[in-house]
Amino acid sequence: MPGKRQYSSCDVPAAPGRKTLDRNKMYPFQDGFRWKGVRVEKYRADAHDWSDIIRQVLIGPEQKSAKFHVRYFELSPGGFSSHETHNHEHVVIGVRGKGRARLRSRNIEIKFLDVLYVRPGSPHRFFNPYDEPFGFFCIVSAKRDRPRPVRTKKSKSGI
């Protein structure tokens, strides 16, 4: 439209005339638990004690002013994440299917919109013993320490 500023489908207007690091942004939800404008990534490249997970970073380093990041993880049936601990907290919100978190020796069931707070320093792992994909949001501080692997007999055997 002549005379009207054009935006991509994911950009929404911010205040004109101001230089800022970030823009308002919309990531529309799409079929198959994908978000428009967000790419599907490998869970992590720096560890190997995990299986069958993908990651979509909805709010991440691209939003330079953001104090926290929002990621979506999805574990295929039988999938599991690294057994790890770190000094930052996780907030996990189940959104697709159901799965479990192992917090020390206890398994916690996570279903649709259950909210789990994993406090700093608590060893944890997520896994999916069910027949459907298990997807959840995981929110973390933008400034955070690197996860440390937890070595136990149980972690060596997968779950």
Place this chain on the structure above:
Amino acid sequence: MPGKRQYSSCDVPAAPGRKTLDRNKMYPFQDGFRWKGVRVEKYRADAHDWSDIIRQVLIGPEQKSAKFHVRYFELSPGGFSSHETHNHEHVVIGVRGKGRARLRSRNIEIKFLDVLYVRPGSPHRFFNPYDEPFGFFCIVSAKRDRPRPVRTKKSKSGI
């Protein structure tokens, strides 16, 4: 059970023998978009330019180490939030029904699992022009400035 430590339904075990500010915690999702262990609150008491909203603080000041807070807001049909701006960002995730955000002069539709990033300093308001409740998560930094009201002709008239 004798000899076994008891937890409330929402507490899950953290490392024994360590004194920490926080505990791992599960907030199970319940019918009617409620979470067990989370109380339903008034949206805000320090402003009056809003209508028909409730708030549930899932992750808030109770988790003293948390660097961010996760709240659930629900707008009844016709409800709207304060027209405001602040220096912290919002991340909004639609989870119940659908509604809209006004960002400057543009209305952005928010549906199930759409993710909206509202950058620092962007005036905004949420409203529900539909017949069903509109519920969303709103994630904010734990350290944040106080919202400032946006005075416009439109904001005086509600939406």
